[in-house]
Amino acid sequence: MSIHPPPSAPDVATSLSADDDGIERRGFLKCMAWAGTGMLWSLHGGVLRSMALTPAALDAVDTSASALFFMQISDSHIGFSKGANTDVTATLQAAVAKINALPTPPAFVLHTGDITQLAKASEFDTAHQVLTTVRTDTILYVPGEHDVGTDNGASYLDRYGKHTQRGSTGGGWYSFEHSGVHFIGLVNVLNLKAGGLGSLGAEQLAWLKRDVAPLSSSTPIVVFAHVPLWTIYPEWGWGTEDSAQALACLKRFGSVTVLNGHIHQTMQKVEGHIAFHTALSTAFPQPAPGTAPAPGPMTVPADRLGDVLGIRQVHYLPHAHSLAVVDQTLSGHSPAAAMALGEAAARKTAAEEHPTPAVATTEIVIHNFAFAPTVLTASVGSPVTWVNRDDTAHRIVSANNQFPSSPTLDTGNRHTVTFAKAGTYRYYCALHPMMTGTIVIR
16 A cells, blocks of 8 residues: 555536335435444446445345455544543544454554544544554544644644645645555645635645546545535535535546545435445534534433444445445444434523623623624724633634634633724634634724
């Protein structure tokens, strides 16, 4: 396996015909989206077909004949310690133990980002110490927004960016071959814009086009990135704004599998020959789109936490032109019941709580992934203070470089800026760019 050196908004067709198993595809995918069940994708006559990985179906998958077996883990958030999970290191260790208990070690492990919570050196160190105990030859990474939000990815790239591509701002994307499969690691968490989604950027898209140009259209492709490459829920920032351009580069290939993290739950979608999968976290769940007031760490009953955390196996079966994608929770139970409990509790809390108001007219409260007030008016020379009351980190960034960025603000942290000139100052959260606000100084 070798990582490649630099090589010198179309719609994707959707196939939604019924399968031979009698399950209509659209309804099947809708049901599977929330179940956390594994799926087997196989190509028959150029049409991608699916089946639920029930115990009987798993028995029918001859994984011993696979040319390649690898694992995906995601969203470990080392350094997080709130109600949703007070020991994320322990649950990452449990995920590693589950991998190490498999009868066959994976060829490698893909970590699809948010290795850390605050991108601290100590958090990267802890993650490294745990992950080096996995029985595998190689662990490969792409960053999440929590890994790059404090320094535009400098610390991440120093640790994991060797032999990867660099752009004028940031970098870290790369590709490699293994067992006849072409893997592409993309970075869609740098240079995010106010109110926007994940972003790949022109330089990375140009590199991707060059990277896949020499490949035969029969080459199986696996793409992995942190933020989903399909738009799941833009209100929560769950999508990538220029993903259509990336998918256009892959449209000609007969088998493309896209593996993402970020949303801390399993969802699947098929567009033509492209199958999309999001993964469980090893740290904490997030609510399903629109089922709670906001995204972010969701608390479930302590004895059900293992139901909503997990890992993913992927087997490439060349004789069947198939990728078998198997999601496993740490407990072995379906996440559906625990997710429903967490979502109901989040809605109940939101209905009953009375958010703590700002203690001063120039204070902005960060709560439920929003700034309150959204527009604050103050006089020249007034200090404006942000206070974070969410259970996750945020970072204040000026949309037009009009004032210095804040450090990463964990729960309870405050940041103050004094505005010496009249004007309108727009800002957003660097980690969650759908969060925007405005300060008017008169």
